[in-house]
Amino acid sequence: MEANRIVLDSVVRYPVKGLAGVPTPDPVRLEPGGGLRWDRSFAIARESSIPDGGGWRPREEFFHLARHEQIARIAVDFADAETDAPHLTITSADGRAASARLGAAPMPDTGAIDGLLRSALDEGRADPRLITTGSAGLWDWPRAHLSIINLATLEALGREAGEPVDRRRVRGNLYLTGLEPFGEFALIGRRIRIGEVELEIFQPTDRCRATTIRPVDGVSDLNIPALLGARYGHMFCGVYARVVRGGTLRAGDEVLDTGSTIDPAPAGESGWPRTAQIVERVGESDDVVSFWMHDPLGLLHAAQPGTHVRLHLPQEPAPNWRSYTISGVEPGRFRISVKRDGRLSTLLHESRPVGSDIVVSGPHGTAEADDGDRDLLLVTAGIGITPAAALLRSRSAQSKAGRVRVVHAERSTTSLPLWAEACRAIGDLSDARASLHLTRETPPTESVGFTAVAGRPDADALRAAMADLDLARADAFVCGPGAFAAGVRDMLVALGFPADRIRVDAFYSPATPDWGPPRSPRAEGPLPVDSSAGAFVWEPGAGTLLNAAEKAGLDWPSECRVGVCGTCVRAVAAGEFEYLNDPLFDAGPGRVLACSAAPLTALRLDGPPDASSLDPLGAS
Incomplete structure (x- = not known):
């Protein structure tokens, strides 16, 4: 952890999942295996079949901000929060209020609250009602007891957005000061102490459409996930913690590193910063x-x-x-x-x-499937040799029979990174050759392990390299500057190399998408949409394809809902569409991000493409 004094700035609990939080100025008691008392202990069910006291369940079964932004307009008051019988009051946007004493009986009387919810949340087939969750809170993950937010991270986001980022957008329990922006990621895998409480920090918090919602009125106005993705290269803000030693904490307590790490360490996911x-x-x-x-x-x-x-x-x-x-x-x-x-x-x-x-x-990115029994042609230029070096290391470790040919272009012998390593790997293979093409220097008269020639690789050089490869079982990998890579691919195809066996490593530059609210659809509708999961009719009032599908009862996968994560990608079999906000995720040709797009014509959609072909934010 950092040398600055890190302090707990404030504590907030959310008695009803999805509704506004209630600041807690008084000391709070935490016990191992749980979060703040009554935090996310209640939720607004969308289906009458969801039972009370059923334990942890995913957010899709309840009203939640990412999908039901109107719940942001419901105010919450929560009295006697540290007792066995807290008092909940909710107030609708038009000033109507309803209350209930919770915990006073096994099944609290929430009839007044349910009636207010039904009138305030007109969801057609849904029957909103308040339910209890039993012993476990409805956190984002089953054991994510506490959400911790670094206020310096929000300040940095605000500078990039050109406006302050309201802390209520990120719905944290514990807000910290004294860290550097995004310094919370250094806590992952460690134990910290706040007051008497000891916590394990086990996972960063990924951000979805809920953070785009303005807390005061439920309007989606600031694309936080896209801002994170474009400016910082990820979708995370804050961390999750588990309580491992109970006690009391309060605002103003210092945050201390215990010097211990989580054992075993968190398994983690590749996208975690x-x-x-x-x-x-x-x-x-x-x-x-x-x-x-x-x-x-x-x-x-x-x-x-x-x-x-x-x-x-x-x-x-x-x-x-x-x-x-x-x-x-x-x-x-x-x-x-x-x-x-x-x-x-x-x-x-x-x-x-x-x-x-x-x-x-x-x-x-997509791992290069390297079957050592297949022939391999590597054509690279400059720093594009880096993936080739990794592939050659893999080949030399396999001891397989596939032939390998390497064609590399560089300016001069003073700028040959990893070339000696590549040549050593080539020397370890049973049938491998390499040629070096120097564009700004006369080739050396002697070379060990490779052939040196002047000029860029042309069609003759590529023809010679692939002359004795079995094209029926060969792969080509091309990496270098954009014009070089495109030109090499075209030459290989013209020479008869199977186009579907040529991989070109693409480069990506960070983009700057629009942070504002989505544009209005251009199509007047209604328009039919046929999909492998079922048909529905899109209306302009629905906005996106994802919203329309969900209103029709289809359960399409989605996470961020703002065009960053790629979870909602669908293949387009026929028809045209437009994006209502500029997505950061490149779905590729013939694909659409359902969370960000609206139809321009009737559409026919297939299921999601192979996930291995999708890469959020792309490669650089």
Whole structure:
């Protein structure tokens, strides 16, 4: 943790899941295995079949902000919160109020509240009613007892958005001051103490459409997930904690690092931002340095060839992230090889020595399926050699019979990062050859392990490289600057290499989407939409395809609901559509993000595409 004094600024509980929180100025008691007393202990059920006291259930079964923004207009008061019989009052937007004494009986009388909910939340087939959850709160995850928010992170987001970010958007329980922006990610996997309470920080908090909703009136006006994705390279803000030692805490308590880590460490997911450490720097050429890093989750140590890691530098001017191909893995560490080119890459060269901490996420992207029995052609240029180096490491470890040919272009012999390593791997293979094409230097008269020629790789060079490959069982991998990669692919196809067996590594630059509310649909409707899950009719009032599908009773997968995560992607079999907000996720040709799009014509949609072909935010 950081040297600054970190303090608990405020405590907020949410007695009814989805409704407004209630600040808690008095000391609160926490027990192991639970959160704040009565936090998310009640919810507004959408179906009469949902029982009281049924324990934890997913948010889709209840009214929640991401889908039912009108609940933001319901005010909440919660008295006697630390007792066995708290008093709940809700007030609708038009000033009508209803109350109930909760906990006074096994089944509290909530008839007045239910009546107010039915009139305030006109949802057609839904029958809103207040239910209890039993012993477990309806947290976002079954054991996510507490949501912790770093107020410095919200301030940084506000600077990027050009307006303050109301803390009520992120619905945290514990708000901290004294951390650097996004410094909460350094807490993942650690134990902290606040007052008498000890917590395990086990997971970052991903953000969805609920954060776009203005707390005062339920209007979606600020695209927080897209802002996070474009400016910081991820969708996370805050962390989740579990209570492992009970006691009392209150606003003003200091937050202390116990010096302990979670055992066993959190399993983690590749998209989680976490703090890695640089353990070695290696100069590869006059303008390329390799950085070996340790990943606290260990996921990057086993990354497959063709994947990349995303580096996040939240203290730098945004956009402050970039993706780098993983050029090698070893037990307990992974490697990226960085060319001094551009703002963030230059910063890594100049100000990240061994021992530096750096926020990372990944591995991202689609792993290169490397069948060692298939022939392989690698065509690279410049720093594009990095994925080839990882593939060659994989091939040399397999001891299979597939032939390997490498064609690499570089300016001069003073700028040959990873080339010696690649040649060593080639030498370990039974049938492998390499050619080096120098564009600004006369080739050396002697070369060991490769052929050196002048000029860029042309069709003749590629024809020679693939001459003795079995194209019926061969793969090609192309990586380099955009024009180079596109030109090589075209030449390979013209030479007869199967187009569907050529992979071109694409690069991505951080985008700047629109943070504002969605645009109005252009189509007047109604328009029919046929899908593999069922047919429905889209009306302009529904807004997006996802909203229309849900109103028709279809249960389509979705998470962020603002075009960032890619969960709602559907394949388009026929018809045209438009985006009502500019999505950050590139769904690719023939696909649509249902959460952000509206039809322009009748549509026919198939199911979601193969998830392995989708990569949120893309590669860089």
